[in-house]
Amino acid sequence: MLSTLKNRLEQGCKTSKYPKEKIELSPRYRGVPKIHKDVPAELVAKCADACPQNAIDAERKLIDMGRCVFCGTCERISKGRFVSFTRNFELAVSEKDHLMTDGTLPDLARHSRQHFKKLFGRSLQLRQVSAAGCNACEADLNVLATPFFDLARFGINFVASPRHADGIVVTGPISRNMKQALFDTLEAVPAPKVVIAVGSCTLSGGPFSGSPEITEGLDALMDVDLFIPGCPPHPMTNLHALLTFFK
Amino acid sequence: METSFCEIINGSAVAREKIPHLSFDDFRKEALKIVESGGKVVQFFGYTEGKTDKLLAVLRTDKLLVAGCDAPEVYPSLSKQCEPFHMFEREIAEQCGIRPEGHPWLKMVRYHPNYRGKKDVFGNDYAKEIPGNYDYYSVEGEEVHEVAVGPVHAGVIEPGHFRFNCIGERVFHLEIQLGYQHRGIEPLLLKAEPKRLSVIADSIAGDTTVGHGVSMSQAVEALTGKSPDAGARIIRVIGLELERIANHIGDLGALSGDVAFLPPANYFGRIRGDFLNMTLLICGNRLGKGFVRPGGVRFTIDSEISRILMERINELEPQIEHVLDLLLLAPSVLARFEGCGAVSNHDAEKLGLVGPAGRACGLPYDARRCFPTEHYGKFDFPETAKPTGDVYARAKVRAEEVMQSIGIIKSLLAEPIETQCVDFANPDRSSVWAPSSFVVTVNEAWRGEVSHCVITDETGKIVRYKIKDPSFHNWNGLAMSLRDTGISDFPLNNKSFNLSYCGFDL
Numbered sequence: 001m002l003s004t005l006k007n008r009l010e011q012g013c014k015t016s017k018y019p020k021e022k023i024e025l026s027p028r029y030r031g032v033p034k035i036h037k038d039v040p041a042e043l044v045a046k047c048a049d050a051c052p053q054n055a056i057d058a059e060r061k062l063i064d065m066g067r068c069v070f071c072g073t074c075e076r077i078s079k080g081r082f083v084s085f086t087r088n089f090e091l092a093v094s095e096k097d098h099l100m101t102d103g104t105l106p107d108l109a110r111h112s113r114q115h116f117k118k119l120f121g122r123s124l125q126l127r128q129v130s131a132a133g134c135n136a137c138e139a140d141l142n143v144l145a146t147p148f149f150d151l152a153r154f155g156i157n158f159v160a161s162p163r164h165a166d167g168i169v170v171t172g173p174i175s176r177n178m179k180q181a182l183f184d185t186l187e188a189v190p191a192p193k194v195v196i197a198v199g200s201c202t203l204s205g206g207p208f209s210g211s212p213e214i215t216e217g218l219d220a221l222m223d224v225d226l227f228i229p230g231c232p233p234h235p236m237t238n239l240h241a242l243l244t245f246f247k
Numbered sequence: 248m249e250t251s252f253c254e255i256i257n258g259s260a261v262a263r264e265k266i267p268h269l270s271f272d273d274f275r276k277e278a279l280k281i282v283e284s285g286g287k288v289v290q291f292f293g294y295t296e297g298k299t300d301k302l303l304a305v306l307r308t309d310k311l312l313v314a315g316c317d318a319p320e321v322y323p324s325l326s327k328q329c330e331p332f333h334m335f336e337r338e339i340a341e342q343c344g345i346r347p348e349g350h351p352w353l354k355m356v357r358y359h360p361n362y363r364g365k366k367d368v369f370g371n372d373y374a375k376e377i378p379g380n381y382d383y384y385s386v387e388g389e390e391v392h393e394v395a396v397g398p399v400h401a402g403v404i405e406p407g408h409f410r411f412n413c414i415g416e417r418v419f420h421l422e423i424q425l426g427y428q429h430r431g432i433e434p435l436l437l438k439a440e441p442k443r444l445s446v447i448a449d450s451i452a453g454d455t456t457v458g459h460g461v462s463m464s465q466a467v468e469a470l471t472g473k474s475p476d477a478g479a480r481i482i483r484v485i486g487l488e489l490e491r492i493a494n495h496i497g498d499l500g501a502l503s504g505d506v507a508f509l510p511p512a513n514y515f516g517r518i519r520g521d522f523l524n525m526t527l528l529i530c531g532n533r534l535g536k537g538f539v540r541p542g543g544v545r546f547t548i549d550s551e552i553s554r555i556l557m558e559r560i561n562e563l564e565p566q567i568e569h570v571l572d573l574l575l576l577a578p579s580v581l582a583r584f585e586g587c588g589a590v591s592n593h594d595a596e597k598l599g600l601v602g603p604a605g606r607a608c609g610l611p612y613d614a615r616r617c618f619p620t621e622h623y624g625k626f627d628f629p630e631t632a633k634p635t636g637d638v639y640a641r642a643k644v645r646a647e648e649v650m651q652s653i654g655i656i657k658s659l660l661a662e663p664i665e666t667q668c669v670d671f672a673n674p675d676r677s678s679v680w681a682p683s684s685f686v687v688t689v690n691e692a693w694r695g696e697v698s699h700c701v702i703t704d705e706t707g708k709i710v711r712y713k714i715k716d717p718s719f720h721n722w723n724g725l726a727m728s729l730r731d732t733g734i735s736d737f738p739l740n741n742k743s744f745n746l747s748y749c750g751f752d753l
Contacts, residue, residue: 004510007573010566014517026524028531028546052446069446071537072545076670128403132428134749135405136453136534142403143523146516160401175752177358177427178406180376181398207450210439213359213431231536232453 014147019243023089023236030070030085031234034103037061039082047074047082053200053207056083057100065091066099066203066217069231092228092241096219099203099227112245113225116194120166120246124156126196127165127189131182132214133172136232137199141169143235156242162186167194167225171232173201173214174221186222197224198238200231207231251277252312255305257618260469260686263702266303267314274302274316275325281306282329287599287612289689290700291335293318293343294711295363300343305687305700311618313687318343324350330597334719340368342433354381357426357752362434383422386412391419394734398427405748413734421729421737423722428752436712441678449536452716452750454494457486457526458692459714459750460539462699465620465688467541470701471678478666479543480621481659486526486538487621488652491693493522494745495603495645495652496567501742502642503574506583511574518570521563525556542669553660560660564653571646584639588728588740591636600724601717602695603648604744606632607640608724614691623691626655636728641743680707694718694747716750 016023025031041058048056051074055067063074063083074083086103093099094111130138141158144151151157159165162185174182186195197218200206205216218224228241253267269277282288290305300318305311324347325332334356336347341356344365353368360373367373371380385393391414398406406427412419432451439447448463449456461483468474475483500515523533530538530546537545548556574580590600595608605612609632614620616628631647633640680703687700695717702711725744729737 003569003573003576007510007514007569010569011514011517026528026531028529029527030531050442052440052442069449069536070532071446072531129399130403130405130428132430132749132752133405134450134453135747136450136456136536138403138405139454140533143516143520146520147513148517148520158403162399172428173430175427175429177429178398181406181427185399201450207443207446208430208432208435211431211435213429231450231532232534234533 015150015153016148018236018239025087025089025234025236027087029087029089029234030072030075032086032088032091032103032105033063033065033068033101034084034086035061035063035101036082036084037102039078043078043082047077050074050077053209062100062102064100064204065229066096066227067200067206067209068229069200069207089234089236090240090244091230091233091237092226092245094226094245096224096227099229108241108244115192116225116246119192120194122155124242124246125159125165126156126167126169127162127185128158128169128171129182129185131170131172131178131202132175133199133201137171137201140232140235141171141198141238144239149235149239151239151242154243154247156246162188163190165189167196169196169198170202170218171198173205173208173216174218176213179215179221182221194226195222195224196226196228198228198233200229203227203229250281250312252281252306252314254310255313255687257311258465258469258620258686258688260681260684263683263685266685269314269316271316271319271322274304274314275322277314278304278306279325279329281308281312282331286312288331288335289696289698290687290713290715291332291339292700292711292713293339293345294702295343296704296710300345300363302339303700303702305698309617311687311689313685318345321346321348323348326350331599334723344368355426357429359426359429359431381424383410383424384412384420386419390415407748411729411734411737416733416735418729418732418734418737421726423726425722425748425751428749430749430753432753433712433714437709445540451714451753452747453534455490455692455694455697455716455747455750456535457483457490457539458690458697459699460535461487461621462688462690462697464539464541465690466686466699466701469686469688470681470684470703471541472681473542473678475543476666478547478664481664482529482544482546482548482666483539484622485548485656485659486529486535486544487690487692488656489522489526490535492649492652493519493526494693495649496522498742498745499571499574499642499645501745502584502638502739503580505739505742506580508574508577508580511570514566514570518563518567521559525559528552528555540669543666545669547666547668548660548664550663553664557657557660560653560657567649567653575642575646581639583739584642585637587638587736588732588743589635589637590724590728592634594727595636595724598723598727599720601720602691602693603641603644604721604724605695606644608636609634614689614696618689620688620690622659638739638743682707692717695721714753716747718746718751721746722751
């Protein structure tokens, strides 16, 4: 008993004050990419060529956050002249087209479906479906339950049964072997329901793009309401997306 | 022991002509001889080159041994008389359509058509929805029942199907069927552009990003003749150890949660995050994606970052010690951990368990000590093996490894680290890959032995990329631990192993 109390004192309170207080991520974190259009086409082509995810549209000078794994190769090659990654973790968008960006993202709060806010603003129960992800997205969703983020204080929870859920959160590139289970889970959620796609794999196939075993984007299978880019998205990216879209 | 297998050095490329090419009968006889006298299977797989199909095995004793042979369409199973080949033979049957005659338990591994377009060994038609289409072991009788769980589980976890055969609350047998996470990584690596290789390796298993990243980088380095500088080797070790600490701490917290002791669950949940944030501090990604690349690392640890890391670790170290005591000295926790889900040393040997799961059953093997790579040769690793094989042993091994890893990182941060960072998404296209070569890499990631094998053809093109995650060995350990255990102890045992679905499914 005594050691429980001693530990309790040593640990203190670690829950963050977000969103009331801002959070700064460490300097090397790569968030929203900023495109600087005023650069020679040659440099843009070089970045596009080196991008392991082929996420750069050299002609339109845009970056596809759905494909991007935020490795920062383009930033290094162009020494930040074409692409520079900001520390802004607010990456989520509500339309697939918005993933193709020059760094100015539409205000997520304004684009969220207003009836969702009314329905789920005070209580949102989500069922997570891991569909062939590498467990990184899953891990960084799971931490939202730890004391620092404490998702439950906002009335948002991950629940065990799709029957008790208001929507699903999908991670992974939806393998051939998981497709049916994903559809079954979605069907078990009572309408109206929300579909949230988390991570590069779910948005575009990510690193596994080109494999016949996977799906290149969840939106090819079902309507997606919220797209959260990243490989994996930082927990703050997920938290910001859920709070902004639903609260 | 005299053997016609030849010794190979971890992470060094050899010309393929140097690898003994035996007749199948000799190959079988020699492989059985080595493993029956205590050797272990590191890799055993099939591949096709041109029109010929071949088998290749990497075994370990105190050395790494390799040999190959032409693959017959049907062959007498090795598992029939020597269990450690069991999973590998099933994988070969699935990937190559080669049947091991007399295999004691020939079932699919991941549900996919074989690479050679041959008739499916399991009689599946993959145009249909196939997962779960399999006759599980079944039990019948009074008070006897079955529980089917998954692929979609109750938590935020990966998919897999678990079939419990029970009498009342006791588990007779647990059958685990995976494959839901199968992304076709091995064939994808053959057709992907070179610039994509490392990004794919980073996503084999996201909680073992550095482990697989390092294993691929070493293989590519051996084949392209690039070699990381001393600083990069040190930074890789720091990356691997941070990964180990974060995962072990997270699992110890989860174990605590599963016996309803919530304070350590929450403290460790938070502390795990602190270690992930250290990886974020170094490379900008909590899981270490984009950290390691062939030729070195993409991020240096300068004096400022080194100072912050040291500060954070020094602050956390006593907290971790205290929470570990809180957890592992509590009588109510011990009552649940001790004797729960024991796997015998004998079974662990036969299943070929690796990593902490193996060490908890008294198998001392640790690749960092036995086949050191990077900077590991400079350290002494005291053996952490425990004899009891239960949840307590698995928790204790991990607790000791956390403290050991903290010691390693602190000693490495004590000196300034200098490295020339790798800038590009290597390997770039200008690299020349050694033709007709073979390389195997073996590293101790947090779950145990990770191994990558690469074979190139006469033009230097990859003809086979074989990946083995430690979970490939250990899932059967979890199944064994459940025998004659209460079904309600499944979560606890599952957490004590915390195996990778995606690392297994590839």
